[in-house]
């Protein structure tokens with residue numbers, strides 16, 4: 001029991017439900033996380049921000065317009081203001097009243113032992129001490145949590161504050177100014193920062209050489225966001241550790257497991 005609590009018992013290719021089962025339920029809500037677990041996803045991914053009053057809110061965008069119909073800037077709003085909004089109706093009438101959850105409300109949906117959460121930090125490193133405080137009591141379930149971040153400073157700070165958690169660096173294939181990202185440099189930075197792996201976008205030039213280069217460096221390798229069966233099969237055959245998807249049922253069928 002202790003071992004299963006300490007390490008997530010994940011299957012060969014880990015199926016990560018992107019923002020929960022976001023194809024069917026409103027992304028980043030308790031409903032979407034519960035639906036992902038019901039459909040036997042190995043993991044859920046969520047996005048997090050720090051609110052004006054120092055709490056953590058779970059949503060993808062820096063404002064609430066797209067998912068609630070009301071325009072509020074997350075970092076300029078209190079958690080209570082954000083949780084008063086309806087984050088479900090935009091997806092389907094039946095989800096009316098679904099809230100923007102807190103981090104802990106989201107984590108509480110996770111079954112004990114075999115599943116895990118990928119926590120994507122969307123804001124700056126100022127959230128890291130808050131994360132460390134809120135996650136203190138989750139340490140016995142360390143294998144069930146990991147942090148992902150595009151921002152190098154965020155990833156570095158997270159690893160320093162939460163050395164018991166895995167931290168993966170996210171990267172698109174191009175920088176913000178549209179230059180190709182140098183994989184060799186990215187791997188070197190990830191190793192220098194003491195991180196556990198990479199979580200790369202589907203648009204990278206996925207091939208055996210790429211996977212080998214990452215694995216030979218002793219890093220785990222994940223890919224987002226994969227919504228077509230042919231891509232699932234191609235990436236699983238290359239030996240990625242996990243696949244992030246809006247449709248975990250499709251991925252499970254494509255993997256035939």
Ligand code: G3P
Nearest residue numbers: 018045047120170224244
């Ligand atoms: O899992 C990583 C992926 O979620 C990054 O992209 O925009 O969906 O947060 P985004």
Ligand code: CA
Nearest residue numbers: 045046047120
């Ligand atoms: Ca994300």
